[in-house]
Amino acid sequence: MAVAIVRDDEVVYLNCFGVKNTTTGEPVDPDTRFQLASISKSFTATTIAAMVGEGELSWDDHVATINPDFQLYDPWITDHITFRDLLSHRTGLPEYTGDVLQDAFLYNRSEILERLRFVRPTGEFRVQFAYMNADITAAAEAASARAGMPWEELVISRILVPAGMTNTSPWFSDFSGSANRAQPYETDNDTVIAGPLTNDEPDSPAGGISSTITDMTRYARLQLNGGNIDGEQIVAADALSETHKPQTIIQSTNTSMKTYGLGWFVYAEDGRIRVEHGGDFTNGVSTNIVLYPDERMGIVVLTNAFPGGHVLHYAVTKGWGDIYFSGSTNKDWYGEMDGHMKEAMQPGASVLNPFEQMEPVPADPSPSRDPYAYAGTYESDYYGTIRMVPDGPALLMYMGNNPDPVNLVHYDGDTFLDPSTNTGVYFTIGAGGRAEAVLVKMFDMPGRDATFIRRG
Numbered sequence: 001m002a003v004a005i006v007r008d009d010e011v012v013y014l015n016c017f018g019v020k021n022t023t024t025g026e027p028v029d030p031d032t033r034f035q036l037a038s039i040s041k042s043f044t045a046t047t048i049a050a051m052v053g054e055g056e057l058s059w060d061d062h063v064a065t066i067n068p069d070f071q072l073y074d075p076w077i078t079d080h081i082t083f084r085d086l087l088s089h090r091t092g093l094p095e096y097t098g099d100v101l102q103d104a105f106l107y108n109r110s111e112i113l114e115r116l117r118f119v120r121p122t123g124e125f126r127v128q129f130a131y132m133n134a135d136i137t138a139a140a141e142a143a144s145a146r147a148g149m150p151w152e153e154l155v156i157s158r159i160l161v162p163a164g165m166t167n168t169s170p171w172f173s174d175f176s177g178s179a180n181r182a183q184p185y186e187t188d189n190d191t192v193i194a195g196p197l198t199n200d201e202p203d204s205p206a207g208g209i210s211s212t213i214t215d216m217t218r219y220a221r222l223q224l225n226g227g228n229i230d231g232e233q234i235v236a237a238d239a240l241s242e243t244h245k246p247q248t249i250i251q252s253t254n255t256s257m258k259t260y261g262l263g264w265f266v267y268a269e270d271g272r273i274r275v276e277h278g279g280d281f282t283n284g285v286s287t288n289i290v291l292y293p294d295e296r297m298g299i300v301v302l303t304n305a306f307p308g309g310h311v312l313h314y315a316v317t318k319g320w321g322d323i324y325f326s327g328s329t330n331k332d333w334y335g336e337m338d339g340h341m342k343e344a345m346q347p348g349a350s351v352l353n354p355f356e357q358m359e360p361v362p363a364d365p366s367p368s369r370d371p372y373a374y375a376g377t378y379e380s381d382y383y384g385t386i387r388m389v390p391d392g393p394a395l396l397m398y399m400g401n402n403p404d405p406v407n408l409v410h411y412d413g414d415t416f417l418d419p420s421t422n423t424g425v426y427f428t429i430g431a432g433g434r435a436e437a438v439l440v441k442m443f444d445m446p447g448r449d450a451t452f453i454r455r456g
Contacts, residue, residue, distance in 0.1 A: 006217055032181065073121060092124060094121075288301050319333055375389060
């Protein structure tokens with residue numbers, strides 16, 4: 001873990017804890033690179049703010065006018081959606097739209113954005129909040145089209161280089177190839193294991209940036225000092241300030257409000273405004289940056305663990321807020337978040353484990369057909385192609401561009417099981433005893449039809 005606190009444009013605390021790799025035992029240092037995951041969203045908003053400040057575009061420009069390739073299911077929304085709508089997660093699309101296309105089907109950025117047009121809205125446009133990565137990436141691509149350069153070059157030229165963030169990059173290769181990077185670790189059945197590296201380049205504007213605690217102190221200073229760092233105005237103060245303002249209400253009470261700004265969560269509670277964003281990769285990354293603009297104070301916590309790192313950074317940032325404003329910690333923040341995380345990871349409980357579980361395999365299941373009755377290519381407008389390949393009595397399911405199949409086992413009759421998620425795969429049999437469609441339950445989510453039709 002690496003922790004830093006800034007106040008009044010100065011770094012008042014910076015410390016590193018533990019090791020970046022349990023095999024080598026090398027300690028974390030101020031220049032150890034961590035993946036930021038969803039903190040990257042704020043970099044996208046800040047980059048676009050720099051363009052707004054220069055008069056190159058406005059928050060309320062229509063995205064499709066700048067990038068004609070952008071298209072959603074509803075033509076009216078396509079024509080009217082703005083940068084403000086995309087960056088504040090108020091598109092009407094269901095939450096986490098596009099994630100499976102990257103994680104399971106391994107589609108690239110343009111393929112993911114092209115498939116958004118097949119997703120039916122589940123919320124009211126400009127009213128309902130639904131967190132997702134693809135809307136941030138769509139905003140970034142439109143800004144790139146206006147600037148005439150790839151997104152990666154845009155964020156580097158507008159933010160990273162001017163702000164002196166020399167060890168920060170939107171390129172996965174800069175993280176994976178670094179000699180001083182934090183190896184991610186995930187916990188499985190209370191055992192900590194090294195997780196695979198997450199290449200988030202398809203959604204780099206939403207989750208692909210890596211950085212160090214040293215560079216992140218510069219980023220926090222930039223945010224808290226009105227877009228100015230070391231006397232240089234990188235982003236116009238009024239444009240940057242707009243990113244810290246509530247745009248979409250998530251929930252509210254008589255005493256507090258949780259909202260989303262532009263690339264930031266914004267909280268109004270305890271008589272003050274708090275601007276923050278965390279980032280998680282379940283393979284072993286959890287980070288957070290918390291800003292108190294009126295205090296010109298912020299804290300950054302970077303970890304290379306999940307879910308433990310998530311619990312830890314939550315406790316550290318909340319505990320620090322208690323100490324700063326009241327002089328002592330007021331609550332067992334670690335215990336509270338630990339309980340929430342354990343609940344969230346239960347089957348069907350949250351986005352961490354959303355799957356409806358199958359009952360145990362019947363004691364006397366009906367036999368399946370010859371595996372070749374199910375073999376073939378199936379298509380969905382949104383998900384694209386899956387292929388079913390016989391593997392003895394089982395099936396291998398290949399998804400999109402992914403060379404690694406999901407191993408399906410027979411469950412009962414024409415139903416198979418994905419043991420990794422304990423979800424069903426249901427074949428519909430047509431004339432001649434051959435499957436004509438298949439419903440893959442792990443992909444059956446709001447607004448997205450998980451029925452694939454045979455095409456070959």
